[in-house]
Ligand code: PEP
């Protein structure tokens with residue numbers, strides 16, 4: 307039967323494929339694909355874990371005191387039986403050999419299948435056996451984690467899909483931690499659906515950077531969709547259709563072809579300079595997450611990197627953070643790939659919905675009653691770890707010997723933080739001098755993403771060479787809505803007059819003082835805001851490389867004289883979005 311699930315459209319286009327369910331809320335494990343030549347090894351890990359658990363259970367049975375209730379021994383027998391049952395370990399092996407899932411993922415996928423079968427049973431006694439399967443799987447996962455801890459850290463490079471020839475796959479999950487998303491970055495998935503998340507949650511951002519259709523906040527999706535169901539993801543409308551009829555499928559295949567044609571058309575603009583009708587040059591920069599993204603940024607026509615989210619180098623390493631040399635090499639690689647164009651490296655923005663480990667913000671809230679978005683995040687975290695911070699600064703400074711590097715400090719809110727940042731920089735430079743390491747002068751900028759900084763922007767501009775507005779967080783903090791929480795996602799409104807005022811204030815103050823100003827939040831890559839930002843005086847936008855051509859098209863058709871003239875009315879309007887749309891439409895006719 308065909309069903310529809312509604313969520314938020316976060317990455318455009320249409321994806322059609324078979325569902326792969328991951329990251330069930332039941333068990334939290336790493337998900338990654340293994341290379342074809344690792345299949346046997348992975349099955350061996352599973353076999354080893356099964357034998358270890360069997361030994362554990364046998365030992366428990368032997369140790370049972372004679373007065374223990376008879377049910378306990380019977381329960382251990384049930385667990386042993388389940389452990390050797392083909393429907394558990396046999397089927398799990400298939401997920402490994404046919405889909406190339408890692409053993410933990412294969413186990414959790416099979417648990418999901420079995421759990422559903424148990425849920426559908428009429429017999430209460432049998433239904434309750436689900437808990438036993440869960441316990442056995444948990445034991446297996448514990449052994450896998452302990453016996454081969456390195457597998458907690460997924461491989462750095464996603465193996466290519468070498469089980470080609472199958473149907474396209476789409477990923478369906480309750481939630482995917484940003485670090486897991488990175489694992490899927492160069493993967494086989496042609497679309498994403500998650501139950502939770504908002505338009506600018508980091509999971510959505512990574513999906514967008516992969517330029518594949520995605521819907522988040524689809525609430526029940528991972529419960530309603532089953533492994534291998536056919537799924538259509540409409541990333542424009544925010545709709546997911548499960549097991550569509552052939553007519554619907556045909557309609558979507560048509561839509562898919564249309565959007566591919568549109569992409570190909572836009573692609574031709576890649577190397578056209580971004581200049582408005584009235585001759586204003588506009589800088590279109592790229593947001594990247596890993597050094598490997600840098601080459602793609604250049605190919606997409608970016609004239610530099612406006613935001614390198616360095617925190618992705620720090621995630622999911624089991625507490626083993628990258629050292630100075632490892633970081634230096636990553637930054638240097640990005641700088642070399644940009645061939646002399648600027649690379650803006652943001653110091654780590656760890657915390658909130660980008661934890662170091664695979665914990666979701668939901669878990670943090672539930673387990674600790676905390677609001678991580680207002681906690682020890684970004685520059686606050688770096689200043690609380692001064693040794694680590696200086697290490698990162700040294701690594702970035704060393705990369706400056708290979709090209710044009712700029713340093714960007716996230717989430718600055720206090721002037722006291724500014725002082726500490728510059729002290730740390732001075733010490734990092736001193737340490738490099740002492741060690742005889744080369745570096746060149748770098749510009750230092752602040753991310754404006756806390757309303758407090760935008761309100762007193764002039765004070766901050768005294769200290770920094772440039773600012774970059776992180777609209778994702780600026781909107782979250784101005785409107786007091788958690789960007790990762792789908793329950794308040796409908797309140798996420800970039801057109802809110804308070805947001806517009808803060809943005810306008812920041813851009814015009816920076817322009818007046820002759821400081822560089824850019825926007826690197828998702829607004830910069832959304833064509834609905836291009837005219838608005840140009841009208842505010844913005845001439846530097848940083849976005850996912852995949853968005854550059856579409857934004858360039860808007861820039862090429864814009865006349866900043868006409869746009870700037872309407873800015874006072876837009877700021878004063880109760881319906882700024884409509885007003886701006888009218889202006890943009892008039893301009894198109896012009
Ligand atoms: C932002 O907040 O707009 C931003 C670009 O930073 P991030 O999305 O990584 O928090």
Ligand code: MG
Nearest residue numbers: 755776778779
């Ligand atoms: Mg931010």
